[in-house]
Amino acid sequence: MELRITNPQENWLTEQILWNNEELKAAIAEKVKDYKTIAYTEDSLKDMKADRADLNKLKKAFEDERKRVKKICMEPYTKFEQQVKEITALIDEPIGLIDSQIREIDERRKTVKREEIEELFTSIGFQSFVKLDMIWDEKWLNATVTLPKIEEQMKSRMYQIGTDVVTISKLPEFKFEAMEVYRKTLDMNQAIQEGQRLDDIQKRKLEAERMEAERKAREAEEAAKQQTAAEQKEEPAAEKEAASGSVPEAPAEETASIPEEEEPVFQLDFRVWGTSEQLMALREYMLQNQIRFGKVE
Incomplete structure (x- = not known):
């Protein structure tokens, strides 16, 4: 079975379309040369539009002829293309049937291999928080990837997880929170970043508490100074009472009510x-x- 093109022959496809190309090219070049040097004015607007219409008409004549010739050349090819597609459609039908069977066989193979990988994962003894889908690699289902190769990759990942856990346990702060993130993601960088984020929050909180304590201390000191200043203003009156030999009375706001039956008072x-x-x-x-x-x- 062989596809044979009897007409047109190859040499026909390589032949040029013959027309007076050079003659028209020279004539058009001479015709448009004058337009390059014309300096139109506002009074010559009518002439400008007329010249533009003539040039567009000339261009359209060439474009129309080009399209006509292209259609003539393409008609046999368009028919040939349609005929070829009718034949390839007949071929596509069994190809589709074969492809569906190949996919079905491949899916059965992948199902069996997935079960083998699950058994392998269980036998290796990963950390309790590690699930198979957390380390799964879709390439493992490829026919070219053997179970010994998968086992090697699994063990390497398990050892790496163990190293990460030890590293997180040595964090100075928030190791528990960082470990919780790692248990969910198995992402060392994300776990470390979480620990750093919480540590930064704690530092800012302690700094805010320190500043608040300093503010309260300053307010207390200022209140004490104001109280001392107020007492110093009362000194002259107290000195006069001391000189007269009497005991000064406490300010009204600084004394409590005196019991009705007073005990002896000493100075x-x-x-x-x-x-x-x-x-x-x-x-x-x-x-x-x-x-x-x-x-x-």
């Missing part, structure tokens, strides 16, 4: 030394115990 002058915090604590103690006090020289 004792003394000087104390301490930090601002200690002095404030002493003052609070005297207020809570209803001890009247005032500054003396």
